[in-house]
Amino acid sequence: MKEQFSQRITCPHCGHHIHIAVDASEGDQDYYEECSACCNPIHLNMHIDYASNKLELHVDSDDEQIF
Numbered sequence: 824m825k826e827q828f829s830q831r832i833t834c835p836h837c838g839h840h841i842h843i844a845v846d847a848s849e850g851d852q853d854y855y856e857e858c859s860a861c862c863n864p865i866h867l868n869m870h871i872d873y874a875s876n877k878l879e880l881h882v883d884s885d886d887e888q889i890f
């Protein structure tokens with residue numbers, strides 16, 4: 824299983840498609856990536872399914888988070 828690759832996601836704020844680098848070596852992750860178009864934080868939830876060797880990436884737009 825590759826541990827690092829890039830993934831294309833859609834910004835939930837502006838709909839812009841951006842590429843992000845994903846590092847699967849750390850296991851499940853919950854983090855934020857800044858959109859390169861609108862600069863809003865995008866909540867990413869990464870889950871690694873070791874049983875089927877798959878990586879799931881969920882994009883959340885929970886605007887209630889304060890930074």
Ligand SMILES: [Zn+2]
Pocket residue numbers: 834835836837838839858859860861862863
């Ligand atoms: Zn955006």
